[in-house]
Amino acid sequence: MRLHAPSRRELLLASGTLFAWAHLPKLAYAEGRDPRFLAIILRGALDGLATVAPVGDPDWLALRGDNALAFGGKVEPLKLDDFFALNPAMPNLHRMFQANEAIVVHACATPYRERSHFDGQDLLESGLPKPGPSDSGWLNRALAGLAPGGRVDPKGGKVFAVGPVTPLVVRGPAPVLSWSPQKIMPATDDTVARLLDLYRHSDVKLASVLEDNSKLAAIEQSGDMAQSMTQKPGGPKPGQVRAYFSDAAGNAAKFLAQPDGPRVGALALDGWDTHVNEGIATGRLSQLLGALDDALGAVQSNMGPAWKDTVVALATEFGRTAHINGTEGTDHGTATVALLVGGALKGGRVIADWPGLKSANLYENRDLKPTTDLRAVLKGVLKDHLRADDRVLAQNVFPGSADVKPMAGLVV
Amino acid sequence: MTARGQEAAALALHRFGFGPAGGQIAAIAADPRGALLADLNRPSAGELAVDLPSSGASARAVSDFRAEQQAQQKLALRVKKEAEANNVTPTMSDAAASPASPPQKPPNQPPPLPQQLLLDEAKARFDAATTADIGFVERLVWFWSNHFCISADKIMGMAGPYEREAIRPHVQGGFADLLQAVESHPAMLFYLDNVESMGADSIAGINRDKGLNENLARETLELHTLGVRSGYTQADVTSFANVLTGWTWINPDQPDRGGEFLFNKRLHEPGDQIVLGKSYPDTGMDQGRGVLGDLARHPATAQHIAQKLAQHFVADEPPPTLVAKLAKTFKDSDGDLKEVAKTLITADESWSPQRQKLKPPSEWIAGVVRITGAQNAIPIGRIVNAQAALGEPLWRPPAPNGYPDTEAAWIDGVPHRIDIANEFAGRARVIDPLALLDSGLGPLASPDTRQTVARAETRNQALALLVMTPEFLRR
Numbered sequence: 001m002r003l004h005a006p007s008r009r010e011l012l013l014a015s016g017t018l019f020a021w022a023h024l025p026k027l028a029y030a031e032g033r034d035p036r037f038l039a040i041i042l043r044g045a046l047d048g049l050a051t052v053a054p055v056g057d058p059d060w061l062a063l064r065g066d067n068a069l070a071f072g073g074k075v076e077p078l079k080l081d082d083f084f085a086l087n088p089a090m091p092n093l094h095r096m097f098q099a100n101e102a103i104v105v106h107a108c109a110t111p112y113r114e115r116s117h118f119d120g121q122d123l124l125e126s127g128l129p130k131p132g133p134s135d136s137g138w139l140n141r142a143l144a145g146l147a148p149g150g151r152v153d154p155k156g157g158k159v160f161a162v163g164p165v166t167p168l169v170v171r172g173p174a175p176v177l178s179w180s181p182q183k184i185m186p187a188t189d190d191t192v193a194r195l196l197d198l199y200r201h202s203d204v205k206l207a208s209v210l211e212d213n214s215k216l217a218a219i220e221q222s223g224d225m226a227q228s229m230t231q232k233p234g235g236p237k238p239g240q241v242r243a244y245f246s247d248a249a250g251n252a253a254k255f256l257a258q259p260d261g262p263r264v265g266a267l268a269l270d271g272w273d274t275h276v277n278e279g280i281a282t283g284r285l286s287q288l289l290g291a292l293d294d295a296l297g298a299v300q301s302n303m304g305p306a307w308k309d310t311v312v313a314l315a316t317e318f319g320r321t322a323h324i325n326g327t328e329g330t331d332h333g334t335a336t337v338a339l340l341v342g343g344a345l346k347g348g349r350v351i352a353d354w355p356g357l358k359s360a361n362l363y364e365n366r367d368l369k370p371t372t373d374l375r376a377v378l379k380g381v382l383k384d385h386l387r388a389d390d391r392v393l394a395q396n397v398f399p400g401s402a403d404v405k406p407m408a409g410l411v412v
Numbered sequence: 413m414t415a416r417g418q419e420a421a422a423l424a425l426h427r428f429g430f431g432p433a434g435g436q437i438a439a440i441a442a443d444p445r446g447a448l449l450a451d452l453n454r455p456s457a458g459e460l461a462v463d464l465p466s467s468g469a470s471a472r473a474v475s476d477f478r479a480e481q482q483a484q485q486k487l488a489l490r491v492k493k494e495a496e497a498n499n500v501t502p503t504m505s506d507a508a509a510s511p512a513s514p515p516q517k518p519p520n521q522p523p524p525l526p527q528q529l530l531l532d533e534a535k536a537r538f539d540a541a542t543t544a545d546i547g548f549v550e551r552l553v554w555f556w557s558n559h560f561c562i563s564a565d566k567i568m569g570m571a572g573p574y575e576r577e578a579i580r581p582h583v584q585g586g587f588a589d590l591l592q593a594v595e596s597h598p599a600m601l602f603y604l605d606n607v608e609s610m611g612a613d614s615i616a617g618i619n620r621d622k623g624l625n626e627n628l629a630r631e632t633l634e635l636h637t638l639g640v641r642s643g644y645t646q647a648d649v650t651s652f653a654n655v656l657t658g659w660t661w662i663n664p665d666q667p668d669r670g671g672e673f674l675f676n677k678r679l680h681e682p683g684d685q686i687v688l689g690k691s692y693p694d695t696g697m698d699q700g701r702g703v704l705g706d707l708a709r710h711p712a713t714a715q716h717i718a719q720k721l722a723q724h725f726v727a728d729e730p731p732p733t734l735v736a737k738l739a740k741t742f743k744d745s746d747g748d749l750k751e752v753a754k755t756l757i758t759a760d761e762s763w764s765p766q767r768q769k770l771k772p773p774s775e776w777i778a779g780v781v782r783i784t785g786a787q788n789a790i791p792i793g794r795i796v797n798a799q800a801a802l803g804e805p806l807w808r809p810p811a812p813n814g815y816p817d818t819e820a821a822w823i824d825g826v827p828h829r830i831d832i833a834n835e836f837a838g839r840a841r842v843i844d845p846l847a848l849l850d851s852g853l854g855p856l857a858s859p860d861t862r863q864t865v866a867r868a869e870t871r872n873q874a875l876a877l878l879v880m881t882p883e884f885l886r887r
Binding site: 043045133187191198201202209210270272 | 819823824826827830831833834843845858860861864867868869870871872873874876877880881882885886
């Protein structure tokens with residue numbers, strides 16, 4: 001099926017996608033390239049060690065025990081190199097990695113060193129060095145900086161974002177229109193679990209109703225888990241989350257792939273806050289990573305020939321504790337992974353200045369220590385892929401980041 | 413301002429209004445009861461500042477629309493038959509594609525006129541609830557609209573206009589006037605089948621060999637006024653039904669005054685009627701006015717209305733002393749509903765700190781939209797769908813007794829609200845969830861609730877959790 005180029009009007013009618021028409025990546029065009037860039041914000045703090053495990057680290061197994069991804073363990077991870085292995089829920093990412101179309105940056109973090117979701121997410125999206133209110137995000141300012149004259153080319157680069165609310169990362173001086181996926185993101189199991197916990201402490205009747213309902217949902221789910229799309233409240237089917245992730249990311253790719261469509265976009269996928277029963281090998285996190293992997297597959301196939309000009313960057317506000325906590329989960333931590341996928345990458349590499357996992361090497365004795373600044377990764381992509389200016393990157397896009405040099409050689 | 417004042421303010425906004433929006437708890441904390449009284453005293457209270465068609469105009473428009481559709485279908489059939497007669501036989505695939513499978517509706521097409529009229533009405537009503545300072549009078553409108561419900565399933569074009577014409581002008585007036593307006597409204601006469609009813613000995617009844625339909629008379633006694641098992645008999649129902657014969661409408665397919673009220677003497681049962689022991693001489697339409705006036709002033713009506721009001725606002729099993737106070741005001745003031753509302757908010761029983769009511773779905777949705785400030789981010793179609801998904805579709809109660817008003821009816825649906833909370837919270841731009849918690853619940857929030865909101869994974873999740881806390885669900 002050929003997708004026609006969406007007009008502004010159609011996008012608005014589509015029910016609210018978010019579109020910022022920004023400025024033309026002129027320099028890249030001058031080189032004969034037509035780059036696409038998609039930022040995916042993973043809100044909730046992704047466990048980087050459960051996504052890409054340091055199987056070659058001698059302290060790894062001792063650190064996570066039964067919950068450690070390891071060769072010969074509960075589930076067989078996917079080998080990336082001699083040191084790192086990927087969560088087996090992500091075969092698409094593995095395939096891209098093998099095709100040199102994916103890069104993992106490990107032990108990576110924003111400059112934020114506290115552990116509040118809200119502040120961490122703000123900083124991740126605003127690009128500011130410290131938490132605090134911001135009206136604009138780094139991606140919008142990066143786009144605005146590509147054409148200092150401020151002239152909007154009707155056929156040119158456009159930022160675009162997915163979701164009923166414009167993520168902060170694309171808010172800013174470049175105008176934004178909205179669109180949202182037709183599918184509605186169902187409330188997560190996590191939301192239900194938090195409510196159940198609250199009700200148990202404060203409202204017995206509500207707790208009992210919610211428990212009964214969850215039991216019903218569980219009985220229903222025991223059929224075909226992945227395929228079930230029935231709308232039972234009290235937590236979504238894994239299939240619903242998969243459908244939402246794929247729908248959101250896949251549609252973003254369809255728009256970016258258009259010859260005269262937008263060139264830059266962003267969306268946010270929530271649900272990574274795995275404090276309890278994390279399910280690294282088979283449970284909740286495994287399902288979420290699987291949904292994310294499907295979404296990456298949808299991006300690749302919907303990009304079509306434009307995949308070769310594409311970079312997708314996935315980042316989260318911070319990582320999780322290196323140790324498993326007392327409830328088979330992990331608490332808020334510091335360093336984690338950043339993922340890059342796309343045909344424009346010089347991929348097939350895990351980039352890490354590995355800090356080690358011995359207690360003394362952990363940040364505050366609990367978290368993976370950050371050794372790579374996420375801003376270096378993003379600046380590297382913005383500079384080499386979109387041809388953003390060094391000075392603009394250091395002053396406007398990530399203010400106060402002159403010391404953080406753009407990581408070179410990420411794109412072909 | 414005292415913590416006690418803050419708590420009373422939060423309680424007032426949730427229990428008697430549509431929940432706080434912005435800094436309202438602080439704004440009314442000095443005098444919460446005074447703020448509710450002021451809401452009653454606003455000059456335009458209960459009115460909708462919108463220009464929408466009257467029930468007659470709306471019913472005629474829907475009738476015209478359906479007639480046109482029917483004509484188009486007939487025309488299409490005629491064209492097809494002519495083609496067949498001319499031996500231009502449609503191919504197999506054409507035949508399969510035509511009448512059996514209607515053409516796919518193109519996307520983004522505006523809804524058909526009847527649905528659009530309903531959406532316009534729904535939006536005006538919902539906006540009034542979400543933009544009101546407190547919304548006490550709007551809550552009264554919703555209460556009376558449910559007490560005197562009709563169903564859009566039966567009469568779609570009139571659901572919204574009925575509420576504007578029969579309910580809103582009288583929610584602070586005399587109950588007798590409200591009752592007269594409701595029972596003589598064409599929407600009610602059609603909904604409860606009085607347009608079908610005729611006296612067996614009326615001119616039309618004799619000529620057409622038809623007779624009485626008791627539906628409106630029975631429900632007026634049982635649901636609208638005296639209440640069930642309050643002492644009326646089948647003979648009273650029959651007599652009252654005879655009284656009401658002739659109360660009908662002009663069929664909406666009439667271009668001039670279609671859809672409007674008509675007293676048709678030809679349908680009216682001649683003769684005196686005895687209702688509840690009192691004889692009403694045949695004075696035409698005034699015979700019915702007389703019965704309604706007496707029903708409005710009947711002590712059982714005062715008791716019935718007092719019980720329902722107290723149950724709606726205060727508790728599923730309201731304190732008998734509160735019910736007695738309301739009934740007394742009702743009787744002493746000759747059914748002055750503003751006085752009754754004042755008694756409701758000044759009675760100490762109404763301010764019990766125990767929050768014993770589970771907000772029904774539509775009221776909860778309005779509260780969610782108010783606290784999120786997402787009035788403009790959520791299309792009315794989504795609101796209407798959400799109400800339906802939670803079992804309380806707007807103006808579509810399953811029976812003339814309206815939607816239930818007790819926790820038992822709604823609590824099993826609470827898990828369904830999580831998805832709605834998640835969706836609507838996802839559309840809101842949340843700056844500071846804890847500030848929202850303070851402005852939405854103030855001192856009502858328990859430490860557990862505060863911690864649950866503070867520890868949310870995202871701001872939007874924090875908001876979804878906030879509107880699902882017991883303190884927000886209950887009032």
